[in-house]
Amino acid sequence: MIDNDSVIKLEDISFSYTGSDIQVLDHLNLEINKKDRIGLIAPNGSGKTTLLHTIMGLCKPDSGTIKVFGKILNNEKDFLQVRSKVGLLFQDSDDQLFCPTVLEDVAFGPLNLGFSRTEAIDIAEKTLKRLGIQLFEHSVTHKLSGGQKRLVALASVLAMEPEVLLLDEPTAGLDNKVKKKLIHILNSLDISYFVISHEFDFANAVTDKIYSMENGRILRDDEIHIHHHEHVHQHGKHPHIHK
Amino acid sequence: MHISEGVLSGPVLATGAVFAFAGTGMGLKKIDYDRIVHVAILASAFFVASLIHINIGPASVHLILNGIVGLLLGFAAIPAILTALILQAVFFQYGGLTTLGVNVVVMAVPAVLAHYLFLPMLGKSPTLTFIAGFLAGLFSILFSSILLGLALWFTNQNFFETSLAIITAYIPVMIIEGIVTGFCVTFLLKVYPEIIPKKK
Amino acid sequence: MVEENFAYGRSFIHKLDPKIRIIASIVLSFATALCDNLYLAMIYSFISIFLILMAGLNTIDVVKRLKPLFWFLLMIWIILPLTFEGDILYRFYGFKITGQGVVLCIKITIKSISILFLFTALIATMTVASLGNGLHRIHVPDKMVFLVLMTYRYISVIEQEYKRLLRAAKFRGFNPGTNLHSYKTFAYLAGMLFVRASLRAQRVHQAMLCRGFNQKFHTLDDYPPNRLNSIFLMGICGASASLVILEMIWVEI
Numbered sequence: 001m002i003d004n005d006s007v008i009k010l011e012d013i014s015f016s017y018t019g020s021d022i023q024v025l026d027h028l029n030l031e032i033n034k035k036d037r038i039g040l041i042a043p044n045g046s047g048k049t050t051l052l053h054t055i056m057g058l059c060k061p062d063s064g065t066i067k068v069f070g071k072i073l074n075n076e077k078d079f080l081q082v083r084s085k086v087g088l089l090f091q092d093s094d095d096q097l098f099c100p101t102v103l104e105d106v107a108f109g110p111l112n113l114g115f116s117r118t119e120a121i122d123i124a125e126k127t128l129k130r131l132g133i134q135l136f137e138h139s140v141t142h143k144l145s146g147g148q149k150r151l152v153a154l155a156s157v158l159a160m161e162p163e164v165l166l167l168d169e170p171t172a173g174l175d176n177k178v179k180k181k182l183i184h185i186l187n188s189l190d191i192s193y194f195v196i197s198h199e200f201d202f203a204n205a206v207t208d209k210i211y212s213m214e215n216g217r218i219l220r221d222d223e224i225h226i227h228h229h230e231h232v233h234q235h236g237k238h239p240h241i242h243k
Numbered sequence: 244m245h246i247s248e249g250v251l252s253g254p255v256l257a258t259g260a261v262f263a264f265a266g267t268g269m270g271l272k273k274i275d276y277d278r279i280v281h282v283a284i285l286a287s288a289f290f291v292a293s294l295i296h297i298n299i300g301p302a303s304v305h306l307i308l309n310g311i312v313g314l315l316l317g318f319a320a321i322p323a324i325l326t327a328l329i330l331q332a333v334f335f336q337y338g339g340l341t342t343l344g345v346n347v348v349v350m351a352v353p354a355v356l357a358h359y360l361f362l363p364m365l366g367k368s369p370t371l372t373f374i375a376g377f378l379a380g381l382f383s384i385l386f387s388s389i390l391l392g393l394a395l396w397f398t399n400q401n402f403f404e405t406s407l408a409i410i411t412a413y414i415p416v417m418i419i420e421g422i423v424t425g426f427c428v429t430f431l432l433k434v435y436p437e438i439i440p441k442k443k
Numbered sequence: 444m445v446e447e448n449f450a451y452g453r454s455f456i457h458k459l460d461p462k463i464r465i466i467a468s469i470v471l472s473f474a475t476a477l478c479d480n481l482y483l484a485m486i487y488s489f490i491s492i493f494l495i496l497m498a499g500l501n502t503i504d505v506v507k508r509l510k511p512l513f514w515f516l517l518m519i520w521i522i523l524p525l526t527f528e529g530d531i532l533y534r535f536y537g538f539k540i541t542g543q544g545v546v547l548c549i550k551i552t553i554k555s556i557s558i559l560f561l562f563t564a565l566i567a568t569m570t571v572a573s574l575g576n577g578l579h580r581i582h583v584p585d586k587m588v589f590l591v592l593m594t595y596r597y598i599s600v601i602e603q604e605y606k607r608l609l610r611a612a613k614f615r616g617f618n619p620g621t622n623l624h625s626y627k628t629f630a631y632l633a634g635m636l637f638v639r640a641s642l643r644a645q646r647v648h649q650a651m652l653c654r655g656f657n658q659k660f661h662t663l664d665d666y667p668p669n670r671l672n673s674i675f676l677m678g679i680c681g682a683s684a685s686l687v688i689l690e691m692i693w694v695e696i
Contacts, residue, residue, distance in 0.1 A: 083655055095649075096647075098647055120661075249476060249554030249555030283589070330598070341475075341558060399547075402523075423626055430631050
């Protein structure tokens with residue numbers, strides 16, 4: 001049976017780094033469907049980034065299956081085909097933007113997809129305009145501010161017209177103004193996305209469901225009760241989970 | 244370590260350019276597309292690290308660290324050093340266009356030799372690792388300064404005293420580079436051994 | 444640190460195609476370097492000063508760029524006149540200064556300053572992005588162009604990391620001096636830079652794979668054909684060629 005609504009489906013994924021006994025991902029299951037807007041809130045070091053890298057085929061799981069658009073992905077060639085449809089926004093924009101100028105960076109993806117130079121430039125310009133940052137087109141990437149870099153990185157991912165977006169801590173190090181802009185942009189997208197964040201307010205503002213992660217597994221919202229209240233212990237400041 | 248513009252003779256400049264060209268070609272061939280990012284960002288680190296100033300008494304010298312680059316990159320050190328030299332010329336005007344070839348040879352040939360001479364000694368024991376690093380650092384600067392002296396001497400034999408003066412002036416740098424490279428290699432092997440190329 | 448101070452100007456030179464500027468500076472630099480005649484060397488220095496003026500650069504900043512050269516020139520001015528063999532110009536306390544030594548020093552000084560000036564006027568007046576584009580169009584291999592662009596891109600990122608590390612060390616009381624502890628600390632800082640560079644390289648490479656990198660690099664900049672480009676290049680090449688020929692005839696006489 002082919003499930004037409006399923007975009008990404010992880011089944012029984014286990015992963016541990018070589019030379020380490022710790023199971024970063026432990027028989028993890030996750031399903032992202034069309035139009036899903038899912039947030040994932042979990043403490044540092046719980047394997048969130050590893051999870052995203054597994055979906056992209058950057059980390060090879062020890063066991064389990066990864067299905068994207070109903071197709072099981074096994075080798076580098078399979079992943080190569082889906083990478084254009086699954087956009088990943090990295091935690092550090094400096095990792096993602098490596099071209100000299102903004103326009104070249106945003107056009108890099110479309111050029112790799114086989115668009116001609118003029119088409120790629122056209123796509124890049126449109127994407128920058130869509131995010132309201134067309135003024136940076138000819139700026140030198142490394143001279144931009146942190147917030148500007150994040151938006152350009154997002155543009156560089158969106159320029160490939162992905163069908164699903166994975167975002168790794170998109171608000172890390174951003175001020176409130178850029179955060180608001182990001183919330184606005186994400187809410188105006190009509191593709192499904194999966195956001196990792198440690199900021200409850202942000203995740204709440206851009207998603208419909210919030211998951212959590214513990215001991216290498218995903219906890220769905222019916223299994224968790226994220227809440228926000230003051231405790232005598234210091235975790236009270238952050239949304240957290242009571243079992 | 245740079246030789247200035249306007250000093251060397253045509254044949255010396257040409258010899259430097261030919262060797263640098265061949266070496267860069269060989270180096271580029273050894274860098275496949277999966278490794279090119281690694282070489283580029285290590286070259287950035289080399290560029291930044293070579294701006295670190297270290298005190299010797301009242302004076303200070305900046306690190307050169309071509310020994311480390313050689314240990315980490317092997318033949319790929321040649322294009323990496325060429326890249327750093329181009330950028331240094333653009334930003335700080337250390338040397339210019341005509342001496343680029345000679346300067347690449349001066350800096351990169353000792354680096355590549357250090358890779359093949361001292362890499363096999365790394366990791367045998369903490370003392371031996373430090374000694375290998377120390378020798379790699381010391382030898383790279385010594386050999387670089389000798390090459391620089393030779394470039395002058397081949398230009399005009401009257402440069403003999405100048406060459407000797409340059410080599411002598413680099414003696415304290417050799418010792419400091421040796422110490423720094425020794426500690427640096429020890430550090431890398433402890434903290435992130437994956438960065439050290441596997442012995443063949 | 445890596446500021447492109449000269450790259451954003453509106454002069455005639457800034458408008459020239461990077462490719463033309465690279466070729467012109469190579470031709471003129473080598474012609475100057477190979478010149479062995481004091482008077483012709485002076486003509487090259489006039490050309491380079493003319494180019495600096497044309498580029499409309501801040502004179503103080505241009506002269507500041509000569510600082511690394513200054514130390515080398517100082518050294519040869521101390522050593523060469525005393526050690527170079529030739530006719531004795533002046534003698535004191537057993538030291539002798541030779542005419543040839545002094546002439547050679549003057550020649551080296553003029554030539555080296557000229558070559559650096561014309562490098563500043565022609566190459567330092569473009570962004571590294573344009574330099575990469577120009578190198579690509581004179582058929583420098585893709586990998587080499589990519590190395591230059593990528594290395595430049597991450598210098599400022601790594602420099603920030605270095606500053607953070609050094610600040611953290613200083614907050615913990617690190618006071619650099621001439622001792623083993625200081626050398627060890629700097630060695631660890633440098634080591635840390637290499638570690639972070641390597642880890643970052645892995646992430647950058649992953650990010651490139653995610654965006655469909657297929658082992659091909661593309662450049663976007665287009666430089667419309669401009670008659671000034673070919674006129675400038677012919678002017679520079681013509682001047683260099685006539686000076687080289689002039690020197691050959693001069694030597695004959």
